[in-house]
Amino acid sequence: MAQNLVEKIVQKFAVGLSPDTEIHSGDFITIRPAHVLTHDNTGAVIPKFRSIGAKRMANPRQPVFALDHNIQDTSEKNLRKYRKIEAFALEMGVDFYPAGRGIGHQIMIEEGYAFPASLAVASDSHANMYGGIGCLGTPIVRTDAAAIWASGRTWWQIPPVAKIILKGSLQAGVSGKDVIITLAGYFNHDEVLNHALEFSGAGIGSLSIDQRLTIANMTTEWGALVGLFPIDQRTLHWLQERSSYIKKRGAEGVPSDEDGHGLHPRINDQKISELERNIPVADDGAFYARELTIDLSTIRPSVSGPDTVKVMTPVRKIRNKKIHIQKAYLVSCVNSRTEDIARAAEIIRGKKIHPNVKFYIAAASSEVQKESEKRGDWQTLLEAGAIPLPPGCGPCIGLGAGLLEDGEVGISATNRNFKGRMGSPNARAYLASPAVVAASAVKGYIDLPGETDDADIHGDITVHKGKTSGPLSVELLDGFPQTITGNLIYCPQDNMNTDGIYPGKYTYLDDITPQQQAEVVMENYDPQFNSIVEKGDILVGGYNFGTGSSREQAATALKYRGIQLVIAGSFSETYKRNAINNGFIVLTVPALVEALKTQFKTSRLTIKTDLAAVIDFSRAEILVGDAGYRFAPLGRAAQEIIVAGGLESWVKQHS
Numbered sequence: 064m065a066q067n068l069v070e071k072i073v074q075k076f077a078v079g080l081s082p083d084t085e086i087h088s089g090d091f092i093t094i095r096p097a098h099v100l101t102h103d104n105t106g107a108v109i110p111k112f113r114s115i116g117a118k119r120m121a122n123p124r125q126p127v128f129a130l131d132h133n134i135q136d137t138s139e140k141n142l143r144k145y146r147k148i149e150a151f152a153l154e155m156g157v158d159f160y161p162a163g164r165g166i167g168h169q170i171m172i173e174e175g176y177a178f179p180a181s182l183a184v185a186s187d188s189h190a191n192m193y194g195g196i197g198c199l200g201t202p203i204v205r206t207d208a209a210a211i212w213a214s215g216r217t218w219w220q221i222p223p224v225a226k227i228i229l230k231g232s233l234q235a236g237v238s239g240k241d242v243i244i245t246l247a248g249y250f251n252h253d254e255v256l257n258h259a260l261e262f263s264g265a266g267i268g269s270l271s272i273d274q275r276l277t278i279a280n281m282t283t284e285w286g287a288l289v290g291l292f293p294i295d296q297r298t299l300h301w302l303q304e305r306s307s308y309i310k311k312r313g314a315e316g317v318p319s320d321e322d323g324h325g326l327h328p329r330i331n332d333q334k335i336s337e338l339e340r341n342i343p344v345a346d347d348g349a350f351y352a353r354e355l356t357i358d359l360s361t362i363r364p365s366v367s368g369p370d371t372v373k374v375m376t377p378v379r380k381i382r383n384k385k386i387h388i389q390k391a392y393l394v395s396c397v398n399s400r401t402e403d404i405a406r407a408a409e410i411i412r413g414k415k416i417h418p419n420v421k422f423y424i425a426a427a428s429s430e431v432q433k434e435s436e437k438r439g440d441w442q443t444l445l446e447a448g449a450i451p452l453p454p455g456c457g458p459c460i461g462l463g464a465g466l467l468e469d470g471e472v473g474i475s476a477t478n479r480n481f482k483g484r485m486g487s488p489n490a491r492a493y494l495a496s497p498a499v500v501a502a503s504a505v506k507g508y509i510d511l512p513g514e515t516d517d518a519d520i521h522g523d524i525t526v527h528k529g530k531t532s533g534p535l536s537v538e539l540l541d542g543f544p545q546t547i548t549g550n551l552i553y554c555p556q557d558n559m560n561t562d563g564i565y566p567g568k569y570t571y572l573d574d575i576t577p578q579q580q581a582e583v584v585m586e587n588y589d590p591q592f593n594s595i596v597e598k599g600d601i602l603v604g605g606y607n608f609g610t611g612s613s614r615e616q617a618a619t620a621l622k623y624r625g626i627q628l629v630i631a632g633s634f635s636e637t638y639k640r641n642a643i644n645n646g647f648i649v650l651t652v653p654a655l656v657e658a659l660k661t662q663f664k665t666s667r668l669t670i671k672t673d674l675a676a677v678i679d680f681s682r683a684e685i686l687v688g689d690a691g692y693r694f695a696p697l698g699r700a701a702q703e704i705i706v707a708g709g710l711e712s713w714v715k716q717h718s
Contacts, residue, residue, distance in 0.1 A: 065346035069224045069259045069291060072199045072343060076182040078216060079699070088259075088352070091220045091698030098125055098176040099203070099211045100185035102167045103132040105148045108186065111209035115714050121215035123156035126208075127176050129167035130160065134455040135463030155212075165428025165454045166396040168192045171200075172276065173430055175329030179294045179302070180343050184211070188637075189396055189478065191283045194260075195276030196301065197294035201259075202283075204613055204637060206644040210714045217710070218643070218700040222288050222636075223352035225258045229266030230521075231360035236513060238364075238406070239274025240398055240476065240496035243281040245362045248375020249522055250355055255282075256607060257636050258352065259289035261345065266359040267292060272301045273402040280397040281478045284372045288636055294342045302335045351527060358521035364499055364511045366474070369491035370482040378499055378511040386493075390473040391422045391504035392485075393444075394452065395459040398476035398497050399427040401434050407501035408440035410512045416448035417507035423465040425452035447505075458485055467492060474503045537681050537696040542706040547648075547678045549601040549627050551687070553659050553670040554588065559604050560611035561638065563588035565620045567612070577623040584620035589668035596669070598625030601676055603659055605631065608649075609638025618642040628678070630685070632656040643701055646709040650678070652685060655692040 066074065070087055077092045086092055101108055105128050120126060130145055145162060152159035160170050168189055171177040177193035183200050184190055186208045193200025207217040233242070260282055262275075270278070275292045282290030292298075309327045326333070364378045393399060393407055404426065416422045424444055426432035432454055435441040445451060450465065457463040459477040467473045467486030473493070475485065480492035493509060502512040539545060556563075566587045569575060585592035596602075602621065608631035609617055618641045621629060628648035642649045663670050677686045683696040697705070707713035 065348040065350070067224050067226075067349035067351060068261050068293065068343060068345040069199060069289060070221065070349075071345065072180060072182055073219070073221055086221060088221045088223045088350075089695040091218060091701040093216050093700040094182065094219050095216050096125070096184045096211065097178065097181040098127055098171070098183045099208055100127045100129060100167050100171055100176070100183070100187065100190070101208050102129050102187060103144075104186055104205060105151070106144050108205050108208045108212070109148075109151055111206055111711070112212050115209060115213050115711050115718070117213035117714070117718060120155045120157065120212050121718070124158075125215060126157045126212055127167070127171065128152050128157055128159045129164065129170050130162040131166045131455045132460060133462050134162035134453055135457060162455065163429060163453050165426070165430065166456060168280070168396045169400070169427040169431070172196065173305075173428060175305075175327065178329060178334070179298055179338055180341070188283050189280055191287065191290040192276055192280035192396060194279035194282070194289060194291040196272060197292055197298050199289055199291055200279075201289050202637070204615075204640045204644065206615070206710050207640065210710050213714045213718050218704060220639070220695070220701070222257055222259045224350075225255050225260050226351040226354045227260050227262045228354060228356040229262060229264040229270075229359055230356060231266055231358045232269040233359050233362065236364065236498065236515065237362055238496040238498060239270060239277040240281075241362055241364050242274070242359065243278045243285065244365045244367050244372070244375055244494065245520065246357065247281065247285040247372045248365065248367060249357070249520055250285075250524065251373040251375075253286055253607070254353065254355065254524060256286035257633055258287050260287045260291065261351070262290070262292045264356075268295065268297065269359070271402060272297065273400045276400070277397050281372075284478055293344070294338070299335065299339055302330065302338070306330050306332060306335060350529065352529070353527060354525045356523050361518045361521045363515050363518055364496060366499065366509060367494040368480045369472075369493050370480055372480065372494065377515075377517070378495070378509065379515050379517065382508075382510045385508045386472060387508045388420055388474050388503055389471040390465060390467060391420055391500050392458055392465070392473065392475035392477060393497055393500055394423060394425040394457055394475075395477040396427055396456070397478040399425060399431065401431050401438075403476065403497040404431070404435045404444070405438065405440045407497045408443040410498055410501040411447045411505060412443050414447055414505050416504050419507050420504050421465065422447075422449045422504040423452055423458060424449045425457055426454045429454050461485055474500050474509055476500045537683055538699075539681055540699065540702045540706055543680065543702045545679065545681050547601070547627055547680075549599050549676060550597070551603050551659070551672045551674045551676050552596050552600045553603045553663055553672050554585075554668065555605055555660060555663065555670070556588070556668070557605035557632075558607045558610050559588065561609055561614050561617040562611055564609065564617040565614060567614075570612075570614050570616060577619070580616055580620040581623040581625070584624050585669075592669045593624070595671055596624065596626065600626055601628055601630065601678075602626045603630045603656060605656060606633045606653075607635060608633070609635040611635070613637050613641070615641045615645060618647050619645050622647045630655060643704055644710040646705050646707070646712075648697070648705060650685075650694045652692050652694045655685060655687065658687075658690065658692075
């Protein structure tokens, strides 16, 4: 059967498969990623690693530690945490990048950890960015990171894959940021939620690597788990330039390869030549769950927001409203590379930042800042009145200087404008390209440099139905149940967030017991939940179940309450990972959710359906009365974790 590019790359990094096994979307597999990035959250992964009983890294060359999130905090508490992480890196022989070197995702690109045609993961949602250079990047949770440190492996369910076809080419003054803002604002009904995206089409050739990295980075906000660009001549040229730069950089800071030849271990001519001879491409006839097409020539400079990426407005239409701003930002992993800083400097050169605006700038890495200083762009921004911050995350995640205060409006070249993320929840945040941010910082209100015309966006979507197979026969491991039977409890709300499932006020009570977790589960969603459900029930939710924070207790609290498993139309991928990592089964069965929506037209939050379900894992089917509902079979990788009682126990057994 034909494979798409996502499946082709993942096949190379899947382990434990029989020689003739071909993987596809929906399969649960065990993967051994080339690299795994952790940042400040390394400090939280270390105790998980220790609790597994691990004494050393399975492969010290696999993890990467980069301190980047809270680098402006110079308190003794934070510095002590940073020293602890650095000492642990030294003890384990792991590559370590201190505060000030840059944002971890940028380092992964610059130093070749994210290499085209490879697979790299990070305990951070913007691992999608690696797809800009043809490396399949995807986020994991902290337990996964600990498992990879200890065993080199974790599990993954290959998501459905969507093809994003880019036609035409961008007009002058339109950026990669405008592309992803438009995609997220135009296709804004969860069309790509929890999908892996493959970009294709003639329009890709006109996009620079920096633009591709920006687009791939913000596929996260669009709802995707992967944003993968093909490897083309522009990718190879970028690698060659990168290799030349590294050679000029000299031996300082560049480790030798294992043979001591002085080659950079990840970006060198030999690896580039090997890649050029073996560029993976999708097979003809490969299946895509959906295809989305957009004409790049119809995209214009636009802004997202306020406070959501699902609302997009061309700047030409918003400039006349004169939406005054108090803060502007050119920071973060999405838009603080050399090309972005150069574009902002080009617009601001010879001008001054508006007296009512504070304009904060931070390069994506120390290397980017050094190059921008060499070009004179950094100094141009400073002379105009910009306020420099160290290379790192900072205000993008609500840390450090320059946060939005009550009533303020900010325009930012970051990737997220969720209410309260960059400061006060009573502020308003818009997202835009570096060009629009720079022009707005000068004008004092949201504006764009120069003029642009109106254009109707040309985009469409085609949904493909997968082939319907006959009855399945799924091989089950010893100890994994063939069937589970239970009564259905229906909670119809879509986008059930983790705070509704497990209130945030309990999240950091480290001594809370399983029984206490069970007592407070769902109290923010429905205070009556605990009096309605019984041990052994099966919970059915709506779509995008478990969205929000990454707290593991949103899964464990339901498990401790005696819920046997959760069924939903779709899940937040983070929630799914946390559930299975804790030995808790979750199943995606949209047909059952739709049937319950039709049957139970009610405003009640928790519904005791009086319906019994039989879940047959050997046939990957749920029987409710006379109706049958299929689900993706739980493969060996997921079964092993469930049987072991969770990922930490699985690692102990396999280390």
